[in-house]
Amino acid sequence: MVMDAPKTIEFPVIETRALTMRYGDRLIQKNLNFKVNQGDIFVIMGGSGCGKSTLLKHLIGLNSPAEGDIVYNGESYISADEQSRQQMRQRWGITFQSGALFSDMTLAENVALPLRHAGAHRSEIRDIVHYKLSLVGLGGYEDYFPSQISGGMCKRAGLARAIALDPEILFFDEPSAGLDPLSARRLDDLILHLRDSIGTTVVIVTHELASMFAIASNGIFLDAVTKTALDHGDPNWLKEHSREAIVRSFLARGETEGSQL
Amino acid sequence: MDTDFLIDFSDLNAPVVYLAGAWVTGKQLPEVRIIQEAICTCINTVFLVPGDNFEWDSRLLAFILAAERLCQEHQKKLDISAFPESVQQLYDLAKAVPPNISSPEESHNHWTFLKSFWVGAIETLGFIGEMCIAVGRLFAGRSHMRAVDLLFCLNQAGPKALGILSLLSVLVGMILAYLGMIQLSQFGAEVYVANLVALGMVREMGSLMTAVIMAGRTGAAWASELGAMQVNEEVDALKTMGIRPMDFLVMPRLLAMAIAMPLLSAYSFILGMIGGGVMTTGMEMTLRMYLHQLLQSFSPGDVLAGCFKGFIFGLLIVLAGCQSGMNCRGSSAAVGEATTRAVVQAIVYFVIADAALNLMFYKLGI
Numbered sequence: 129m130v131m132d133a134p135k136t137i138e139f140p141v142i143e144t145r146a147l148t149m150r151y152g153d154r155l156i157q158k159n160l161n162f163k164v165n166q167g168d169i170f171v172i173m174g175g176s177g178c179g180k181s182t183l184l185k186h187l188i189g190l191n192s193p194a195e196g197d198i199v200y201n202g203e204s205y206i207s208a209d210e211q212s213r214q215q216m217r218q219r220w221g222i223t224f225q226s227g228a229l230f231s232d233m234t235l236a237e238n239v240a241l242p243l244r245h246a247g248a249h250r251s252e253i254r255d256i257v258h259y260k261l262s263l264v265g266l267g268g269y270e271d272y273f274p275s276q277i278s279g280g281m282c283k284r285a286g287l288a289r290a291i292a293l294d295p296e297i298l299f300f301d302e303p304s305a306g307l308d309p310l311s312a313r314r315l316d317d318l319i320l321h322l323r324d325s326i327g328t329t330v331v332i333v334t335h336e337l338a339s340m341f342a343i344a345s346n347g348i349f350l351d352a353v354t355k356t357a358l359d360h361g362d363p364n365w366l367k368e369h370s371r372e373a374i375v376r377s378f379l380a381r382g383e384t385e386g387s388q389l
Numbered sequence: 390m391d392t393d394f395l396i397d398f399s400d401l402n403a404p405v406v407y408l409a410g411a412w413v414t415g416k417q418l419p420e421v422r423i424i425q426e427a428i429c430t431c432i433n434t435v436f437l438v439p440g441d442n443f444e445w446d447s448r449l450l451a452f453i454l455a456a457e458r459l460c461q462e463h464q465k466k467l468d469i470s471a472f473p474e475s476v477q478q479l480y481d482l483a484k485a486v487p488p489n490i491s492s493p494e495e496s497h498n499h500w501t502f503l504k505s506f507w508v509g510a511i512e513t514l515g516f517i518g519e520m521c522i523a524v525g526r527l528f529a530g531r532s533h534m535r536a537v538d539l540l541f542c543l544n545q546a547g548p549k550a551l552g553i554l555s556l557l558s559v560l561v562g563m564i565l566a567y568l569g570m571i572q573l574s575q576f577g578a579e580v581y582v583a584n585l586v587a588l589g590m591v592r593e594m595g596s597l598m599t600a601v602i603m604a605g606r607t608g609a610a611w612a613s614e615l616g617a618m619q620v621n622e623e624v625d626a627l628k629t630m631g632i633r634p635m636d637f638l639v640m641p642r643l644l645a646m647a648i649a650m651p652l653l654s655a656y657s658f659i660l661g662m663i664g665g666g667v668m669t670t671g672m673e674m675t676l677r678m679y680l681h682q683l684l685q686s687f688s689p690g691d692v693l694a695g696c697f698k699g700f701i702f703g704l705l706i707v708l709a710g711c712q713s714g715m716n717c718r719g720s721s722a723a724v725g726e727a728t729t730r731a732v733v734q735a736i737v738y739f740v741i742a743d744a745a746l747n748l749m750f751y752k753l754g755i
Contacts (some may be wrong), residue, residue: 229620
C-alpha cells in the first residue's frame with residue numbers, strides 16, 4: 129500500500145450499522161453506528177465495564193453481534209462465508225491486552241507464526257521477524273521466551289506479531305495499560321509512525337487520556353448507563369465541544385465545572 | 390470496658406448519643422442496635438457526639454455507617470457534625486456513591502443441575518464432532534497442526550510418564566498375584582495365579598491403570614495449559630490469525646495420546662506380569678512354573694483388546710482434558726476448575742467406556 133498515490137476511497141475501512149451486542153440476555157451496547165476511515169487512529173473510549181473490549185471483540189470477529197452489521201471496505205463480515213472472512217482477517221493485526229504470546233515459543237517463533245501460516249518462505253521469515261522485532265525495539269531478543277522478558281516487552285512483542293503481515297487495520301486492546309510513561313510514549317510514537325509510513329488504520333481501546341489526545345484522530349464514546357454511544361469525533365475536539373457533559377468531564381478527568389463521574 | 394456510650398433523652402425530639410472512650414478495632418464495642426430506641430423516639434434527627442477520652446479508627450466509621458443505615462430504615466436523619474473533620478470527610482467519602490441496590494444475577498431455574506448437565510452433554514457431543522472434523526482435515530492434509538507440537542506432546546505423553554507407570558504397574562501385578570495366591574492356595578490351585586495376573590493385567594488393570602495415571606498426569610496438565618492459554622487470550626490470538634485452535638492445540642495432543650496409550654498399556658502389561666512373577670516366586674512357586682503357565686494363559690487377541698482399550702481411554706483423556714481447557718473462561722480460578730473437571734470427567738468416562746468395551750468384547754467373543 130502506497131500512501132502518496134491518491135486513492136479514491138469509496139468505503140470507510142470499518143463501518144458498523146445498528147450494531148447491538150449482548151452476552152446471553154445481558155445487553156452490552158445497542159445501536160452503534162460509526163465509521164472508521166483509511167488512516168484514522170480511532171479510539172474507543174468509555175468508563176470501565178461499558179463494553180469497550182466487547183466492541184473490539186466484535187470488530188475482530190471473535191464475538192458475533194446480536195443485531196446489526198459490521199462492514200469492512202464495503203463488504204459485510206456478518207454475511208460473508210468462512211473463506212472471505214478468513215481473507216478479511218488476514219488483513220488485520222491484533223494486539224491483546226497482555227500480549228497473548230504463546231509461552232512455549234520464542235519471540236521469533238511467535239512473530240513467525242502468522243507469516244508461516246500465510247505461507248511465507250522460510251528464508252524470508254527469518255529476516256522479516258528480525259525486522260519486525262527491531263521495529264518495536266526488541267532486536268536481539270529473538271531467542272527469548274515470553275517468560276524471560278518483562279510485561280512491557282511482551283506487549284511490544286505482541287505488536288511485532290500483529291504487524292508481521294503488514295495489516296491494513298491494526299487493533300489494540302489497552303496498549304499502554306501497565307506500561308511506564310516512557311514505554312507508553314514510545315508505543316504511541318510507533319503507532320503514529322506505522323500510520324504515517326504504511327497508512328495503517330488503527331483502532332484502539334484505551335482509557336489512557338494522554339495517549340488518546342496524542343494520537344487519536346477520531347473516536348467513539350460508549351456509555352455504560354444508556355448502553356449506547358454518547359458521542360463521536362476527535363477526542364481533542366470532544367474535550368471542549370462535546371454536547372454531552374459526561375464526555376467532556378471524562379476527557380478532562382472530571383475537572384470541568386460541577387460535573388462528577 | 391474502655392468504651393462507653395450514653396443516650397441523652399433530655400430533648401425527646403432530638404436525642405443525643407455520646408460516644409466516649411476508645412472506639413477502635415479490637416475493643417468490645419456495643420452493637421448499633423443500642424441506639425434503636427433513640428432512633429425510634431426522635432422526630433427526625435439523631436445526634437451522634439463524641440464523649441470523653443474519645444479515640445477512633447475505622448471501627449467508629451463502621452459504627453456510624455451502620456447507624457446511618459438504621460436511621461434510614463426508620464426514615465430519620467443522623468447528624469455527625471460534632472465529630473472531627475477527618476471523620477466527617479471519611480463519612481462523606483463512603484456516602485459519595487450511593488450503594489448498588491441490585492443483587493448479582495442468579496438463575497431462577499429450578500432445574501439448574503439437570504439443565505447444566507444437558508448443556509454439558511450437548512457441548513461434549515459438539516466437541517467430539519469438531520474433533521472428528523479436525524481429524525478429517527488432518528488426513529486431507531489441510532490441518533494447521535505443526536509436527537513439532539506433535540513431537541512435544543508425544544514426549545509429554547510418553548517417555549516422561551514411564552517412571553511412575555513402571556512403579557504402579559509392578560505394584561498392581563504384585564497385588565494381583567498376592568490376592569490370587571491367598572485365595573487359590575485354599576484349593577491347591579496356586580499355579581493359576583499366573584493366569585490371574587496375565588488376564589487381569591492384559592484385559593483390565595493394565596490399560597485402566599495407565600489411563601488413570603495419564604489422566605492425572607498429562608490430561609490435567611493439558612487442561613490447565615489450554616485453560617491458561619484461553620484466559621491469557623492466546624486462543625483468541627490464534628483465532629484472529631486464522632489458525633484453528635482445534636487443529637493447532639487439540640490435534641497434536643489427540644495424536645500423541647492415540648499413539649502413546651496403546652504402547653504404554655502394552656508396557657504396563659509386561660511390567661505387571663514381572664511384578665506378579667516376583668511375588669509368586671517369593672511365595673511358593675518357581676519362576677519356571679510361573680512363566681510356563683503365564684505364556685499359555687493369554688492370546689495375542691487379548692493383548693490387542695487391551696491395547697485397544699488403552700487407545701480408547703487415550704482419546705477420552707484428550708476429550709476430557711482439552712474440552713475443559715478450551716471451555717475455560719475468565720479467571721485463574723477457572724483454570725483450577727478446568728483441571729479438576731478434566732481428571733474427574735476422564736475417570737467417569739473410563740469406567741463407562743470400560744464397561745461398554747467389556748460388553749462389546751463379550752458379545753463379539755474376543
